[in-house]
Amino acid sequence: MSDTLSRLEMVIAERRGASSDSSYVASLFAKGREKIAQKVGEEATETVIASLSGDPAKLTAEAADLLFHLLVLLAEGGVSVDDVLAELDRRDGISGIAEKASRTE
Numbered sequence: 001m002s003d004t005l006s007r008l009e010m011v012i013a014e015r016r017g018a019s020s021d022s023s024y025v026a027s028l029f030a031k032g033r034e035k036i037a038q039k040v041g042e043e044a045t046e047t048v049i050a051s052l053s054g055d056p057a058k059l060t061a062e063a064a065d066l067l068f069h070l071l072v073l074l075a076e077g078g079v080s081v082d083d084v085l086a087e088l089d090r091r092d093g094i095s096g097i098a099e100k101a102s103r104t105e
């Protein structure tokens with residue numbers, strides 16, 4: 001799973017300097033952080049709507065759009081996929097410790 005995200009992260013970094021005419025990723029970077037953040041918001045809303053439709057194919061497509069635009073937003077903000085995964089692992093570690101502690105009480 002994270003291989004796909006890592007590969008896409010690399011493609012996004014490569015396309016950052018490309019021409020906006022030939023690359024959607026480059027055109028997003030050229031429009032700037034506010035526009036990229038707005039796209040993430042739109043894709044998040046579309047994902048929520050798709051989830052309520054009860055159609056797994058629609059939810060899959062919108063979630064893919066959301067993840068893609070989130071990766072662009074992370075790159076724009078200087079945050080890597082590894083940074084986010086490390087944060088999730090850290091939280092898992094914290095909840096694992098809390099779970100062990102509650103079992104020994």
Ligand SMILES: N=c1c2ncn([C@@H]3O[C@H](COP(=O)(O)OP(=O)(O)OP(=O)(O)O)[C@@H](O)[C@H]3O)c2ncn1[C@@H]1O[C@H](COP(=O)(O)O)[C@@H](O)[C@H]1O
Pocket residue numbers: 011015022023024025026039064065068
């Ligand atoms: N995964 C994606 C991907 N998912 C969605 N999209 C684009 O995201 C856009 C979302 O559609 P919308 O209708 O919401 O947006 P829009 O009307 O095109 O744009 P706005 O005017 O609303 O800003 C579409 O243009 C999709 O093509 C993507 N564009 C690119 N990628 C990946 O990024 C790589 C590099 O792409 P380029 O930068 O175009 O070379 C590609 O090889 C793909 O792997």
